[in-house]
Amino acid sequence: MALSAAGLGSMGKTIKIILIVVIIFIVMGAIAFFVGKYLGKKDEEQGDKGKIPAETDWGRELTQSESEAAQTHAKKLYEDMKGLNFWQRDMKIYSDYLASSDRVFVAAANYFDDNYGDGDNLAQWIDDESYTATNFKDAQKIADSIIERLAKFGIIV
Numbered sequence: 001m002a003l004s005a006a007g008l009g010s011m012g013k014t015i016k017i018i019l020i021v022v023i024i025f026i027v028m029g030a031i032a033f034f035v036g037k038y039l040g041k042k043d044e045e046q047g048d049k050g051k052i053p054a055e056t057d058w059g060r061e062l063t064q065s066e067s068e069a070a071q072t073h074a075k076k077l078y079e080d081m082k083g084l085n086f087w088q089r090d091m092k093i094y095s096d097y098l099a100s101s102d103r104v105f106v107a108a109a110n111y112f113d114d115n116y117g118d119g120d121n122l123a124q125w126i127d128d129e130s131y132t133a134t135n136f137k138d139a140q141k142i143a144d145s146i147i148e149r150l151a152k153f154g155i156i157v
Contacts, residue, residue, distance in 0.1 A: 062107060070107035073097045077108070078116040079126050089129070094142045098149065106153045113155075123150040129157045 062070070076093045097108060109122040117125070126143050147157060 008152060062103065066101075066104050066107065069100065069104045070111050073100060073104065073108035074112040074116065075120065075124075077112060077125075081129055082116075089139060091139050091142060094139075096125075098142060098146050102153075105149065106155070108155070109150055109155050121150075121155050123147050123155050123157045126150075 073093075073096070077097060080093050082091055097105070100108065112122045112125075120128075123146075126146055129143065150156070
């Protein structure tokens with residue numbers, strides 16, 4: 001079973017082809033990795049800010065009352081969550097916010113992000129809070145509902 005010179009020649013050609021294919025896959029994989037990394041960083045820079053339904057900016061195309069309601073919701077939520085909180089939550093603030101229209105709901109989240117978030121969006125703030133000291137039995141359900149609704153508009157934890 002000796003290998004002939006012709007057999008070694010064709011075997012070398014096959015190895016070269018396999019090596020070229022492997023190198024092509026490695027290069028394509030590296031390109032895909034760096035392009036994906038670039039696109040991910042680009043998305044990260046834009047943040048998790050949701051868009052107002054049919055609108056692009058929280059302060060434009062809103063009526064005066066919608067804009068004021070969004071600002072009020074954002075401020076009340078921030079006031080209730082800021083600092084270390086071991087006391088009860090005012091769940092009326094959260095349930096009122098949850099009951100707002102889609103436009104006001106998203107506008108308030110964007111206003112919160114712009115003015116109070118300190119790098120975290122509203123969904124992250126609400127998720128980080130503890131509702132165990134609140135005697136309102138549905139406190140965690142309301143918080144989870146807000147987070148779920150925010151996710152529907154692209155504002156995720």
